[in-house]
Amino acid sequence: MRGTTAERARRAGALVLLGAVAGCAAAGAGKACTEIGVPTGVSLDVAPEDASGVHAAEMEVCWDGECREPGVSLEDSRESADQGCDDGACSAKAVPTGGKHAFASLDGLPEAPVEVHVRLLGEDGEELFDDTAAVTPETVQANGPGCGEGGPQAGVRIEDGALRER
Structure with missing residues (x-):
């Protein structure tokens, strides 16, 4: 050379x-498969109309006669807002929706029905919401079929004053 x-x-x-x-x-x-991991646990979404005044959340997930209380850290939900295009370059920015979301990690979560109990608390600790829903976690494949399975996940959503499977 x-x-x-x-x-x-x-x-x-x-x-x-x-x-x-x-x-x-x-x-x-x-097919290209990344090394992305899939956490095992339960996601929580709180609709904007149910998130007013919510400061914290508590979750209890039960299966096989045992209950676990994973830590839940609520964050503001965001969505993309189109910022338009200029000379072929387009942009968007994340804007708050008024809702809240969280993910509670749970080792050993089965691919079988579980009960999820959620409490929402106000800034001074007063209870704003308390409900339970049955959900069935499913295995997630981050890269789709053929790239290996991740952990099981379930999701719940608080909307119109009720807890439902997402």
């Missing part, structure tokens, strides 16, 4: 990249 050390390094890097791409194509699967 002729050229400076930097030029030779660039060419060698390009050859390695080309070989890697060709090797992936030759593997035949044609």
Whole structure:
């Protein structure tokens, strides 16, 4: 190879990249799987009309005669708002919806019906909501079929004053 050390390094890097791409194509699967993990647990969404004054949440999840109380840290829910396009470059920004959301990690969550009990609390600890719903966690495949399974997850939503499976 002729050229400076930097030029030779660039060419060698390009050859390695080309070989890697060709090797992936030759593997035949044609599907790229990332190493993304899938946490096991229960998600909670609180609709904007039910989130007013909510400062904290408590959750209890029960199965096989035992109950667990995972930590729940509520955060403001956001959605994308289109900011328009300028010279072919488009943008969006996250804006608050008025709702709240959380994810409670739970090791050992089964792929079988569980009961989820949720309490919402105001800033001074007063109870604003208390309800229970039966849900069935399902295994999540972050990259879709053929890329391995993650952990089971379930979701509940508080909307119109009631707790429901999401």
